[in-house]
Amino acid sequence: MRAYSASREEAVRARNLLKDWAGEDFLTQAQYQSMEQETVCDLRRTNNFLRLVLLLFTLIIAGAAAGLFFTVVFSQQSERTMGIFLLIFATISYAAAEIAVSQARLYRYGIEEALAVCSVAFLCAGIQLALFSGRLYSLTPDATRCLVPAVGAISSLWIWHRFGLSYAFPAAMIFVVFVPGHWTLSHSTQHLIVAAFYATGLAGVAAVRSRHRLDYLNDDYSLAEAFLWLGIYLATNLQLSSLSLLVQRWGSTGGATEFSRPFYRATWVLIWCLPPVVIARGVQRKDRLVIVAGMIVAILSLVTIKPYLDWQRHTWDPMLAGIVLASVALFIRRWLAREPGGIRHGFTAARLSGKGQHLMNAGSAVFGLLSPHSITASPQTGGPEVRLGGGDSAGGGASCDF
């Protein structure tokens, strides 16, 4: 079922870990070289930057080639014919991705990923044009139209499973968001259906992953579980969920007011129940990604408490949130450090691997630049009146629109 054999995937994982450990001086160079020889695998991999660029250019080529085909050969054809040809392109793209993996042995190389992504995009566009072109938009739900997002979700899941592309899983989750809109007009029901889909997925992942606690699949399932928890939370939090945002964007009466009061209150209770559940699950399984998902949903609950309850927002709210976040971090650090060796219940605040450090080094440079400030300043327009305005940059600090 998977494009890469378990032995190859384990070899890749072992090589990555060995490289990390050698970088951290957990292994001597001699040990590293000796062990590396035993984890040789024939898959072709490349650097992440090159992978990204290869993915980008393959997407450009595939998109432009499809466009060129329709421009040159089928410029006068109906949308239905175009749809059928898009389905053919989807098949070709998918076959090319399979060949790239099986013959060229590409592994996270960008090219095969772009071809797989294109196959999903062509498939969805093809079904839409082949089956639903010419149909007028109706205010009443049309269940058959859910075919496009449903196929998108299923094919994305297949790509995730087959090629192990982690981003295909959230893509499938996004497709799922568009399914219930074709079944019912009730936004409450839509939220419930999406949450139910994600909960079902979560149950499935939780059941399957226990068998893969120590092998290469653990990382994939960990990411999937973290995304599913996040998805359930987003579907529950009516102040954040994409459905709510879309409703507001399309000029409906909008947002939270359209939901019944009991439903609205129930979701508020749920968004406060979910963070401890997610964090507890992550801590219990020692799953870093699930813990991070728990942290994110906890922060989101904190951020949305006032809009949820229609309380007045204050300018100092972010300051309080910042103090809470920093205090929590410091409390956890001290709590962990109090135990001998700085390890409590299997957790430590110490750095054990170079992975996080590399990420932080890159992140600190990028986020340092993105912190609240403006690089170039606009000429000052305001005078020395009471209100300050149109100001200059304060350098590394906040932009000064006082």
Place this chain on the structure above:
Amino acid sequence: MTILTRLEQWKERGDLSPEQHLHLAGLCRGEPLSLFFELNVLLYAGVLAFVGGLGWTVSTWSQQLGDVIVLTILFAIFAACFWYCFSRPPAWSRAQTPSPSLIFDYVLYLGCLTWSIELAYLENRFHVFSTQRDFYLLATAGLFFFLAYRFDNRFVLSLALSSLAGWFGLTISHRPLHQDKAYRLYAIFYSLVIGGGGALLWRDGMKPHFFGTYLNIAANVLFWALLSGVVIREGYGGWILALLAACGASLAWGLARRQFAFVAYAAVYGYVGVSSIFLRSLYGDTAVLSYFVVTGIAILAGLVRIARRFGREV
């Protein structure tokens, strides 16, 4: 064969000591699980949220609170942060030095951001440097560079670099005419200054791990500046030549140093620049789409060769 089985085999063969085996097997099982990265992210988010709220509060309530209270509060935060950092400084070294504690870097970062808010407030309220407004940006950049090198802090280094960029930008904003061209030239000058400065410090062995930050910022600013010259309708000949030269240099550096971000910059910025010129003379969907197919394949073929020869992950 899972990594745990391999570790067991290596231990039995004597390739790994029992202590190493215990440690590495523990890492594989997540025992113990390090929360180092997560705690850092929480602290960073906390500082950012606090400073954002502080700026928002000051800008909204400055009239009601009055200058004295606002400045006192800002100064108190700034002073507390800097007292914390200077009262327990890590020993200075030209090489990379670890932070003395988890919160040290973030206290310094908070102090720097608060300093910026205070300076902006002072400048806008009292026009301390009304004749030379850009002076405080340059001074701030200088202070941040000093702090970044004293405390080995990449966050503050990025603030210093962006403050310096702000100084360049503010200097141009005084000029009434030809601002686009002036911005472009200053951006190039800025990138050359920080790239050259970073290289000198790197060669001198002064915090050599900062060089990547210098180089990435310099490269991106330079490419954007050159690209903005290429997309103009007239007089772009020199800019495209400069862009191609920069792409060549970036490619050569990336391959020589195995820093493939620079290979990616060369490919993407170069392609965008060259395409913007070619597409001006192409008319019709067929020609444009053909261009993308042909050039895309050519670039892809080149990149695959590079990936095979230089960028192979082991």
